[in-house]
Amino acid sequence: MFEDARRLVGIDGPREEITKLLMEEGDNDSKKLLKVVSLVGFGGLGKTTLANQVYTKIKSEFECTAFVSVSRTPHMPKIPKDILSGFGYCGTEMEDDVQKLIEILRAHLTNKRYLIIIDDVWNTKDWRTIECALMENNNGSRVITTTRHQDVATTCCFLSQGHVYHMQPLDEHHSKRLFFKRLFDIEDGCPEQFRDISNDMLRKCKGVPLAITSIASLLANQSKHVETWEKIHNSLGYELDSNPTMEWMRHVLSLSYNDLSQELKTCLLYLGNYPEDYEIETFDLMRKWIAEGFVREKHGLDLEEAAKTV
Ligand SMILES: Nc1ncnc2c1ncn2[C@@H]1O[C@H](COP(=O)(O)OP(=O)(O)OP(=O)(O)O)[C@@H](O)[C@H]1O
Ligand SMILES: [Mg+2]
Known part of the structure; x- marks a missing residue:
């Protein structure tokens, strides 16, 4: 997800285009309204990568920023919770009641200029819930969503003055x-x-x-x-x-998979234990592999040092 910018190609043009759509369009009054830009395109086209590049570029201009992933079968309370923790909020009332969480989030956003990236929205129903949290406070707040589905992109942009941005393949x-x-x-x-x-x-x-x-x-x-x-x-x-x-793509990946050693195949399959878009701690994962007996400790190898090199 967070590819090193130096390894990316052809990203400058699209990044400037989205930044312009978000930050420069409209007169002074309309710039104050909440605006949503939705990046749409099929899997692997670079939506998350581009959203992250724009996020990194403009986030210093906002008071509250968060980058959250939704994925195919989201646990809905997790989304407002992730947004709140992105803002550095650590209240005690972080229970699993979506409505309450949304209220907390709205209260938190009342007078703030916020930038939120909502990555990988799969259906309009999920969006409708998320949308309740994104209050219009006339402070020039901005939201970027990414999705593979045109209808979801259109819905994301419906209430605010939004833009659907169609991802283009590399030339x-x-x-x-x-x-x-x-x-x-x-x-x-x-x-x-x-x-x-x-x-x-x-x-x-x-x-x-x-x-x-x-x-x-x-x-x-x-x-x-x-x-x-x-x-x-x-x-x-x-x-x-x-x-x-x-x-x-499945075929390409299966060719790569077949090429792995037996040991690495098991390690890779173990990743299926984690939910989609879960952030995996390298050190934690390596300890689990060792505990499961998939890989044996190599004499003299410091696990913490090894984790840094992955
Ligand atoms: N401009 C780019 N230059 C180099 N690599 C890129 C570029 N854009 C994307 N990639 C690489 O391509 C892969 C897929 O990108 P990404 O995850 O952003 O796609 P996506 O459109 O969000 O896919 P999905 O719909 O599955 O979420 C990643 O490994 C990413 O690092
Ligand atoms: Mg993505």
Whole structure:
């Protein structure tokens, strides 16, 4: 979620566009009203990444800021709670009553200029609940939502003066930069013998950052032989050609998965214990892996030091 900005490509233009929509549009009176911008696009297009970039850029201009994830089956009380803890609120009344939590949140926001990012809204019903907390206080507050669904995006923008922003795939230039940087650690090209096959694969990724980075990581772990790459390319062929969304991504990921050692496969599957969008503490996770007996302690290895390198 929080990709290092230096590893991102083609983000400056979209980040400026969203910032402009949020901060610069309208006359002085309308700038004071609450505004929502909703980023919409299919999985892996970079919605969360872009929302986070805008958040980092403009948050110093707001009194209260929070970045929260909703996900497919949210535990609703968690959302106002997460927003409140994002604001640094640590009242004692943090129970599980959504209505009460929303009241606390509204009271907290009464006179403040707030910026809230609500990442990954799955349906309009969840949004309707969240929306109750976002009071109009004429202080120039701003909200960004991300979603895969057009109808949710439209609903998010309905009450405020909002904008739906359609995520665009990366263009050819940025796709290449991302791919080659991840694979060869050079941005402007690749060794001659890999050029054709790289271009073929990139064409099939259709500018989807998740596709490009997944394939680059898969190839980075293989021997640097054109024949090996061709084998992988052929096994991706059909799905990549026909459907640039999640279906074939599953295939890419399963190829990467099959490539892992038995030990790492178990460790990876263990992540299924965590709910979607849960923030996993590396140190805590490594201790659990060891406690489960998935990985053995290596003599002389300091776990805390190792966790820092992950
Ligand atoms: N501009 C970019 N440059 C480089 N990598 C990017 C860029 N945008 C996204 N990525 C990478 O692509 C992957 C998917 O991005 P992200 O999680 O933001 O997509 P998403 O649209 O939010 O997907 P979902 O709908 O599943 O939440 C991440 O690994 C992210 O680091
Ligand atoms: Mg996302």
